[in-house]
Amino acid sequence: MISFYESPAAQTHTYTHTQTERQIKGSFLTIRSSVACIIRSLFSSSFQKQQSMAMANLARRKVTSLFNCSSDALRYSFSLSSTLSRGFASGSDENDVVVIGGGPGGYVAAIKAAQLGLKTTCIEKRGALGGTCLNVGCIPSKALLHSSHMYHEAKTSFAKHGVTFDNVNIDVAAMLGQKDKAVSTLTKGIEGLFKKNKVTYVKGHGKFISPSEVSVDTIDGDTTVVKGKNIIIATGSDVKGLPGITIDEKRIVSSTGALALTEVPKKLVVIGAGYIGLEMGSVWGRLGSEVTVVEFAPDIVPSMDGEIRKQFQRSLEKQKMKFMLKTKVVAVDTSSDIVKLTVEPSAGGDQSVLEADVVLVSAGRSPFTSGLGLETIGVETDKIGRIPVDSKFSTNVKGVFAIGDVIPGPMLAHKAEEDGIACVEFIAGKEGHVDYDKVPGVCYTHPEVASVGKTEEQVKQLGIPYVVGKFPMLGNSRAKSIDDAEGLVKIIAEKETDKVVGVHIMCSNAGELIHEAAIALTYGASSEDIARTCHAHPTLSEAVKEAAMATYDKAIHI
Numbered sequence: 155m156i157s158f159y160e161s162p163a164a165q166t167h168t169y170t171h172t173q174t175e176r177q178i179k180g181s182f183l184t185i186r187s188s189v190a191c192i193i194r195s196l197f198s199s200s201f202q203k204q205q206s207m208a209m210a211n212l213a214r215r216k217v218t219s220l221f222n223c224s225s226d227a228l229r230y231s232f233s234l235s236s237t238l239s240r241g242f243a244s245g246s247d248e249n250d251v252v253v254i255g256g257g258p259g260g261y262v263a264a265i266k267a268a269q270l271g272l273k274t275t276c277i278e279k280r281g282a283l284g285g286t287c288l289n290v291g292c293i294p295s296k297a298l299l300h301s302s303h304m305y306h307e308a309k310t311s312f313a314k315h316g317v318t319f320d321n322v323n324i325d326v327a328a329m330l331g332q333k334d335k336a337v338s339t340l341t342k343g344i345e346g347l348f349k350k351n352k353v354t355y356v357k358g359h360g361k362f363i364s365p366s367e368v369s370v371d372t373i374d375g376d377t378t379v380v381k382g383k384n385i386i387i388a389t390g391s392d393v394k395g396l397p398g399i400t401i402d403e404k405r406i407v408s409s410t411g412a413l414a415l416t417e418v419p420k421k422l423v424v425i426g427a428g429y430i431g432l433e434m435g436s437v438w439g440r441l442g443s444e445v446t447v448v449e450f451a452p453d454i455v456p457s458m459d460g461e462i463r464k465q466f467q468r469s470l471e472k473q474k475m476k477f478m479l480k481t482k483v484v485a486v487d488t489s490s491d492i493v494k495l496t497v498e499p500s501a502g503g504d505q506s507v508l509e510a511d512v513v514l515v516s517a518g519r520s521p522f523t524s525g526l527g528l529e530t531i532g533v534e535t536d537k538i539g540r541i542p543v544d545s546k547f548s549t550n551v552k553g554v555f556a557i558g559d560v561i562p563g564p565m566l567a568h569k570a571e572e573d574g575i576a577c578v579e580f581i582a583g584k585e586g587h588v589d590y591d592k593v594p595g596v597c598y599t600h601p602e603v604a605s606v607g608k609t610e611e612q613v614k615q616l617g618i619p620y621v622v623g624k625f626p627m628l629g630n631s632r633a634k635s636i637d638d639a640e641g642l643v644k645i646i647a648e649k650e651t652d653k654v655v656g657v658h659i660m661c662s663n664a665g666e667l668i669h670e671a672a673i674a675l676t677y678g679a680s681s682e683d684i685a686r687t688c689h690a691h692p693t694l695s696e697a698v699k700e701a702a703m704a705t706y707d708k709a710i711h712i
Contacts, residue, residue: 249275251581252368252382254360254526257285259558259570260388261344267578268351275380276353277360281373283344285390287567289337290410295433297333298413299598302440306600314637324441326417333413356380362527365553369527384553384581387533387541388574389526391519391559396425399486405493405512406486409434412514418442419511423495425483427454429597431516432470436599439475446476446508448483450500455597459609459658462644466603466660469640486513521560536562546586547577555581569593592675596665601641604668607656607675610646619649623681623705625697627661629712632692638662643701645671645681652680652706663694670698681705 251267253260256278264276282289308322348355358372360380368380393408395401403411412434418441424431427449439445447454454467454477467477478497484505485496493513498505521539528535534550535541541549541556549556557577558570569590576586594606613620623645633639641661647654657671674684684702689695700709 247381248366249273249354249380249382250384251275251578252380252385253277253388254368254385255285255388255390255558256280256283256344256355257388257390257558257570258287258567259390259574260285260386261348262571263386263388263557263574263578264353265347265351266575267581268353270578270582270584272578272582274353275356275382276348277356277358277368277370277380279357279359279373281357282341283348283355284337284341285567286392288340288344290413292567293340294333294337294413295409295430295437296598297336298329298437299433299600301329301332302437303600306440311637324418326415326441330414330416359525361525362531362533362554365531365551384555386547386574386577387523387526387528387549387554387556387560388558388570389522389560390570391565392522393515394518394520396483396515396517399425399483399513399515401515405488407512407514409514409516412438412512415512420444421510422446422512422514423448423493423508423510424514424516426516426518427451427477427479428516428518429455429595431514432475433598434514434516435475436470436473439473444476445474446478446510448478448481448495448497448508450480450482452480454479455603457595457609458597458603459605459644459656460611462603462605462642462658462660465642466597466599466601469601469660470599519559519565523560546580547573563590564593564595566593566595589676592672594665594668594672596668598665601638601661602664603658603660604664605656605658606668606672607654608646609656609658610644613646613655618655620646620655621649621652621705622646623701623703623709625701625704625709625712627694627697629700629709630692630694630697631711632694632696633661635692636662643667643697645684645698645701645705647681647705652682654679654681654684654702654705657698659698661694661697667695667698670695682707 250272251264251274253264253274253276256276260276260278261283264274267274280289287293305322305324312318345355356370356372356378358370360368360370363369363379366381366383366385368382368385370378370380372378393401393410399406401408401411409430415438418438420443422435422438422443422445424435424445424447427447431447432454435445435447453463455463458466471477480500481497482500483495483497487494493510495508495510495513496505497508523535523539523541531551531554533541533554540562541560543549543556543561547555547557555577557573559565563569572588576588579586592606594604596602596604610622625643627633627639627641630639641664644658645654646656654671654674657668659667661667681702685699685706687699689699700711703709
């Protein structure tokens with residue numbers, strides 16, 4: 155029983171502990187039922203071999219779940235005792251948690267900390283919450299990707315569906331206005347969440363003056379000091395520049411400037427064939443730009459599964475996007491109205507000149523850790539500015555933590571959010587968890603490309619015997635019915651156990667389909683588990699089921 159006088163954090167622990175006990179009891183019941191079914195199947199001719207295997211797989215996973223739950227229960231018991239003994243501050247000037255940075259990692263960490271009953275303050279210099287992602291990254295880019303896709307569909311596809319018109323034009327100002335409205339609505343929404351969860355919001359640039367104090371130069375021109383027992387660095391990342399190229403956000407732009415161009419450039423050169431470069435190239439290419447992508451590496455999106463990457467590049471080339479791979483930019487001339495780029499092979503060789511109205515520098519991002527006073531308190535960083543942390547996100551300085559883009563790992567908003575939640579759970583005496591091997595990645599072009607787990611190249615390198623199942627979207631009835639059947643689903647599973655280790659999807663709405671695969675990997679599912687799960691018809695998701703069937707047996711519709 156819990157006392158009415160216990161803290162909200164303590165109540166949360168007790169609830170979770172009770173919930174875990176229910177999970178253990180449920181696991182016992184499920185195991186008993188599964189084993190009974192398996193025994194019956196051994197003596198009953200009405201059971202097929204596949205059903206026996208499926209139930210055996212279920213029993214195996216439930217046993218694993220049982221031991222995990224039992225272990226969690228013990229950890230929660232110790233966590234509860236720890237929480238009750240900490241005596242978090244309340245009603246004083248000192249916070250339990252101070253978060254520097256209000257991006258996806260920072261604002262989520264602040265809200266979660268407050269939900270756990272910790273007195274929390276979030277410091278954000280931009281004056282608008284959401285960080286790069288919401289203000290000049292993920293959200294505005296998706297708004298423009300959608301708007302430009304609608305225009306492209308109107309020009310190229312509507313007539314086939316019986317929708318005709320005399321002419322269609324674009325209004326760039328209106329597109330930007332729609333994008334800005336979406337951003338404003340969402341940033342204000344986060345402020346509302348802060349108020350709802352009683353998170354103190356300080357607008358200004360924060361800098362450490364001690365491991366428990368942050369000096370803030372507010373946007374109003376004042377200076378204040380915010381104190382905290384635990385301080386989380388969540389300052390995100392910034393655009394990575396290139397030597398000899400000065401970004402002016404007019405003709406030489408970063409992704410920020412590419413989101414604010416007031417007219418469609420006739421020629422756009424994109425330096426860097428990563429997710430951001432290809433997405434922004436797609437936006438302006440659909441609106442009429444002649445897009446050329448210059449990439450130092452031999453492939454676009456090097457982290458992508460090789461087979462999927464090749465099909466993806468062919469798809470983009472069909473959309474008139476040009477690629478210059480194994481090529482580097484050695485000089486940029488902005489002295490005339492046209493920007494001239496001197497390029498040469500990455501390994502050296504004959505030079506050539508590209509002309510562009512706008513050049514997008516999309517060579518990646520760097521952790522934003524300068525100007526935070528890290529050297530004042532002795533927080534260590536590596537040679538590229540990242541902050542090393544332990545398994546609980548602690549830096550080398552006690553009471554100082556780091557999450558998101560400032561630490562090693564994928565620079566993704568959803569990864570930063572998971573970091574933030576896990577970090578404050580550790581601070582609150584609970585157990586946090588992030589599995590970086592199961593973080594989905596999505597390129598929001600059309601078709602989209604989404605993946606989770608290992609690529610085929612990675613599995614080969616690890617020496618794991620494996621099988622691959624594939625299903626083309628051409629065999630999917632929903633994709634065919636809407637005349638959008640480009641792409642495929644690819645599943646990689648261990649040969650001996652059938653455990654799924656990687657899923658890669660290229661198709662319309664791949665970013666939505668990938669989460670079934672993420673759950674499957676998280677729970678150690680086999681391809682047969684996915685294949686034997688009923689999928690609604692007609693849906694794009696059926697392609698995932700068919701690919702799973704092709705992995706352990708044979709697909710039906712191809």
